[in-house]
Amino acid sequence: MNSLRSTDIATATPLGHDMPAKIEVRGVRKRYDANGNVEALSGVDLTVKSGEFVCLVGPSGCGKSTVLRMIAGLHKPSEGEILVHASGARTVPTAMVFQNYNVFPWKTIQANVRFGLEMTGMASAEADKRATLWLGKMGLGDFADAYPPALSGGMLQRVAIARAMAVEPEILLMDEPFAALDAQHRRILQDELLQLWQEDRRTVVFVTHSLEEALLLGDRVVVMSARPGKIIAEIQVPFARPRSPDIRADPTFAKLEQELWSLLREQVGKHAA
Numbered sequence: 489m490n491s492l493r494s495t496d497i498a499t500a501t502p503l504g505h506d507m508p509a510k511i512e513v514r515g516v517r518k519r520y521d522a523n524g525n526v527e528a529l530s531g532v533d534l535t536v537k538s539g540e541f542v543c544l545v546g547p548s549g550c551g552k553s554t555v556l557r558m559i560a561g562l563h564k565p566s567e568g569e570i571l572v573h574a575s576g577a578r579t580v581p582t583a584m585v586f587q588n589y590n591v592f593p594w595k596t597i598q599a600n601v602r603f604g605l606e607m608t609g610m611a612s613a614e615a616d617k618r619a620t621l622w623l624g625k626m627g628l629g630d631f632a633d634a635y636p637p638a639l640s641g642g643m644l645q646r647v648a649i650a651r652a653m654a655v656e657p658e659i660l661l662m663d664e665p666f667a668a669l670d671a672q673h674r675r676i677l678q679d680e681l682l683q684l685w686q687e688d689r690r691t692v693v694f695v696t697h698s699l700e701e702a703l704l705l706g707d708r709v710v711v712m713s714a715r716p717g718k719i720i721a722e723i724q725v726p727f728a729r730p731r732s733p734d735i736r737a738d739p740t741f742a743k744l745e746q747e748l749w750s751l752l753r754e755q756v757g758k759h760a761a
């Protein structure tokens with residue numbers, strides 16, 4: 489595996505090396521038997537530390553969503569194991585945010601966020617209070633009683649993030665959460681998530697096709713090969729926290745994006761062939 493490090497940059501590693509592992513993916517292979525024996529993953533090893541923001545990039549179909557679904561416990565590995573070290577202090581180990589919002593159109597915004605909380609067994613009054621708090625944090629306080637069809641894509645994705653964050657999961661799993669947004673809204677949501685994350689440093693595994701997004705948000709960017717996916721490289725992102733969105737204009741940022749792209753381009757080419 490390549491391990492890219494920009495040694496010419498004054499590195500401020502954002503996370504202590506002594507943080508405990510939160511997620512351990514060990515020798516994981518995944519085969520889907522239903523669809524004519526698709527080998528999705530061929531031996532993935534990945535450790536995510538507590539409080540680390542890890543971005544997963546790789547060509548379409550390489551198994552990124554599969555990794556997230558297995559961490560969430562929705563699918564089981566065909567071989568190997570996945571350990572999620574929940575502290576026990578929180579009630580919900582993982583929450584997922586998807587590309588397509590997944591909100592209920594017949595429920596109000598408030599009820600959508602409350603729903604996730606009630607699923608954890610939280611009493612209604614407490615769930616309401618928590619939903620109000622997170623809608624406020626996501627700038628949706630005035631839309632609590634609105635219904636999803638009245639909201640833009642960017643606002644719906646804020647609802648989905650509020651719903652996931654409100655349950656205060658130990659691990660937030662985000663599967664291309666901004667991919668459906670236009671470029672301007674995408675950028676705004678990236679900046680908001682950067683800020684929000686820096687306030688409470690939850691463990692995050694974030695899948696994206698955007699190298700810029702990965703470098704802006706992540707402590708570490710992990711690159712996967714074409715299917716059957718495995719990890720071929722990773723880069724420790726050298727920008728200190730709290731980060732400003734202005735790092736997009738840093739020459740190092742462009743250099744790292746180029747390095748990541750040269751690794752990924754080969755893999756995308758393989759997939760297309």
Ligand SMILES: Nc1ncnc2c1ncn2[C@@H]1O[C@H](COP(=O)(O)OP(=O)(O)OP(=O)(O)O)[C@@H](O)[C@H]1O
Nearest residue numbers: 520522523526528547548549550551552553554555
């Ligand atoms: N439930 C399933 N049944 C059968 N095959 C599946 C299933 N889910 C995924 N696959 C296959 O496994 C492979 C990996 O899929 P996965 O969705 O994890 O990739 P991905 O990296 O998330 O792709 P994308 O970037 O397009 O979202 C693909 O070939 C896909 O068709």
Ligand SMILES: [Mg+2]
Nearest residue numbers: 552553554663
């Ligand atoms: Mg996917």
